[in-house]
Amino acid sequence: MRDEIKEVLISEEEIQEKVKELGKAITEEYDGRFPLVVGVLKGAMPFMGDLTKRIDTHLEMDFMDVSSYGAGMVSSGEVKILKDLDTSVEGRDVLILEDIIDSGLTLSYLIKLFHYRKAKSVKVVTLLDKPDGRKVDLVPDMAGFTVPDAFVVGYGLDYAERYRNLPYIGVLKPEIYES
Numbered sequence: 001m002r003d004e005i006k007e008v009l010i011s012e013e014e015i016q017e018k019v020k021e022l023g024k025a026i027t028e029e030y031d032g033r034f035p036l037v038v039g040v041l042k043g044a045m046p047f048m049g050d051l052t053k054r055i056d057t058h059l060e061m062d063f064m065d066v067s068s069y070g071a072g073m074v075s076s077g078e079v080k081i082l083k084d085l086d087t088s089v090e091g092r093d094v095l096i097l098e099d100i101i102d103s104g105l106t107l108s109y110l111i112k113l114f115h116y117r118k119a120k121s122v123k124v125v126t127l128l129d130k131p132d133g134r135k136v137d138l139v140p141d142m143a144g145f146t147v148p149d150a151f152v153v154g155y156g157l158d159y160a161e162r163y164r165n166l167p168y169i170g171v172l173k174p175e176i177y178e179s
């Protein structure tokens, strides 16, 4: 798999160091509040697994499966709910975990939905922020790294469902998606 990657943008060590920092900041902010931590499937899965182990306060985990990219590299603009939460967000401090914010369409949809469902607060933590991809105004409450306007894979991020299991973030060689 490694020979399909043009460049490693963020190493496994850098990710793990950042995850520790984010976990500490989240612990300070939510200590004693029992937040509902919502992972956005499938991309947020590795980040959520690592990050929640670094949050030292009680929390509840739930998952939402939404998709707007399908097998492609461009957002369709239409966010589809494939699996909804099991938990009610009413009156809860909701903390959404994402692998990446690109166009911002997925998250702006979820934030509106959780406010509509009467969450007490809604905040967003993303591992990667790609501000040059934005189609809607959206600034995460916490972000691990800013990435350039390239299609990135690894640590949850896929191209046509592959590469999610890479432990680092990389850029694919163009021949992989041009073939």
Ligand SMILES: O=P(O)(O)OC[C@H]1O[C@H](OP(=O)(O)OP(=O)(O)O)[C@H](O)[C@@H]1O
Residues within 6 Å of the ligand: 040, 041, 042, 043, 044, 066, 067, 068, 069, 070, 075, 098, 099, 100, 101, 102, 103, 104, 105, 106, 107, 157, 158
């Ligand atoms: O800011 P946006 O342009 O909306 O892009 C970000 C979203 O796109 C990806 O999910 P995708 O819809 O590909 O589903 P996946 O997590 O199952 O890969 C990614 O995991 C984010 O959820």
Ligand SMILES: [Mg+2]
Residues within 6 Å of the ligand: 043, 069, 157, 158
């Ligand atoms: Mg995807």
